[in-house]
Amino acid sequence: MPDATAAQVDAFIARYTPDMAAAITACRRRLRERVPRGFELVYDNYNALAIGYAWADKASASLVSIAGYPRWVTLFFLYGKGLPDPEGLLEGEGVRVRSIRLKSPEDLDRPAVRRLLELALAPHEVDFAAAPPLQTVVKSIAARQRDRRPLPRG
Template sequence: MSDDAQIAGFLAKYAPAIVADLQVARAALTRLVPRGYELVYDNYNALAFGFGPTPRASDVVISLAAYPKWVTLFFLRGASLADPACLLQGSGSRVRSVRLSPLAVLESAGVQDLLGRALAGDAVAFGAAPALTTIVKSVSAKQRPRQPPGAGIAPAAAKPGNRPSRRDSP
């Protein structure tokens, strides 16, 4: 199966509004990062797209992650980024993030400045990289629901082959 077909399958698990936001944000980042590697991870918690100058996860500079109710932009070296507008969230030793809710936050001057700062340190490496290449790196067998509770996903007991448990009984 092609990477595009796999990604379409990953996206199909999400609510249409989240898919739309993720696609717009991903398109914006692919315009900003025309060279390098887009690494895709369909993990336990989220669907993530990381952008770096090499195919190594440790070289990812920025990433997008889709959750059931929002999309988040991550800066993998965000703790060391100057953030004059105080947009970055998080308190870890490395990573910071900006929740793209509403999606227009991505186009704000503050976030665009952060993206420019984050990518500037790797400009030479990105410049030497091939045209943006997408690679599906991992797919977790076990995943959290990709839509908010009650968003149309059938309960386990209603799926064919599942027997109701005592908890499902009145």
């Protein structure tokens, strides 16, 4: 990852509380280990910092992503509707996408979550193998954004 891109992504993450920044970083590290080739597509959106893992440098090639919100990280399966989910971990009612709100980065190490990741990535195993070593690309930065730190409760 070029130094300027790395610094830019680090700055996006630094806007979160220290605990959330650590959680996002740990989730990202785990997914980068799981997806060593392809593209890490970064979207600093209005609601969240979203980081997708794709076999090509385009949003439609993303298969899984994480999104950092002020109080949690969510793992998204962008084609998750048809994934077998015997433990009932996947949430969502949309046409395609399913998600898991992670309680901690260690949730990514749970056997059921690892299996869902394997199943989600498997259809494009050959595409990932042919892709370059993982490259991070900042795809968009929203002009307006919600605060990355949670509002006080009460």
